[in-house]
Amino acid sequence: MGYNLNFHQSFSPEREAIAQLVRLAIQGNGFLTKEEISQITTIPTGGSSGKVVPHISYADIMGLLNVENKGKSFKLFPTPLGEVIGAEDPYFVEPITMWACHYNLVEKNSKGLIWSYVFNEVAPQLGTSFAKEILPSIVNKNFEAEVNLTPFRSCYLNDRSFATLKILSEIGGKYLFTPHKIDPSFKYLYAYQLLSSWEKYMEDRTEVTIDDIKDTLYYGRPYLWEDRDILNVLELLQDERIIVLNRQLNPLTILRQESSQNLLTQIYSLLI
Structure with missing residues (x-):
């Protein structure tokens, strides 16, 4: 789906509404009108506006849903990230869930x-x-x-x-x-975000430079991280053998050892 500047129709994203849409998508319903989605989820809608359609757009942009349109009906499919979040935090109450949504909402080429x-x-x-x-x-x-x-x-x-x-x-x-403070229990989320972006924009490369990560992927910008923060996170990921840092080269290079898909199911694994 493509979006204009006013896709939100003046509504800000509400976690409860997004969570309801993800749960609906996981249930596997067919094509539904916005009125039918409203009845099932209790997300309010009206004849000309309402929160259902903007929140479908938000959930899509946040990487939680894929959407198929047929006339005025929508069919919602959970993405792999949406499935994981729906299983681990179905009501969107964990900070790590909110950070995952925020990151995709603001990433480099976000809609x-x-x-x-x-x-x-x-x-x-x-x-x-x-x-x-x-x-x-x-x-x-x-x-x-x-x-x-x-x-x-x-x-x-x-x-x-x-x-x-x-x-x-x-x-x-x-x-x-206020920059996001690095949380070691989020390390698999950080890794997933790095590798999914890497696979998206530099798919053919297994080794990139620190400059590529900062200037091509814009990694860490959604967190407002400085260079030192990015390096600290890369060291965390190296400790987990997700990447390897080669400090003998200038600028240093990063070798990918994992895939984003393999890290998805681990995102919530370190939470207490």
Whole structure:
């Protein structure tokens, strides 16, 4: 599915709605209208708008669902990531689940264009704190449109969305972005995110440089990581024999030892 800047129809993503759609997809229902999906899931919808269609889009962008359209009906299929999350955290209450959703929502070539642009271009340029009025000016100029930033802002400030991550806050007249602190119990998620991106953008290469990881894959940008953070994570993954770091070369190179698919089922394995 392709998306325009207003795919969200002014709604921010709500975890409960996304979780309901993933559970529905896992159940294997056939084609359903938005009204039928609303009846099954209790996600509200209306004649011209409502939350069902925007949340199907969010779940797709977050890499949880694949969607087939037939007229005004939708058939939902869980992705491998959606299946794992649906089995391990069906109500989307674990922080690791929220980080997985956030990462895909904002990654390099995400169809969530505003989210991707802010985390991959704006934050690296402006830093982690800047005046609130700067953001709409930059975003509107980039997209040559009057962009509704409310869904983006609410996504990280609303408890029904992803406020728990504390990656964005408002202090006075400023936005403050707070980098995700590396959590060793998330190491298989970090590995999955690195390798799935690697397989997507550099599929033919089993060895890449640290510069490739930072500048081609944009690895770690959704977490607002600095170079030191990325290196720390790579060392964690080397300890698990997921990758091998070759420090004899400059820039250092990373050899892939695993596939993202093999890491999927381990994402939740280290949680207490």
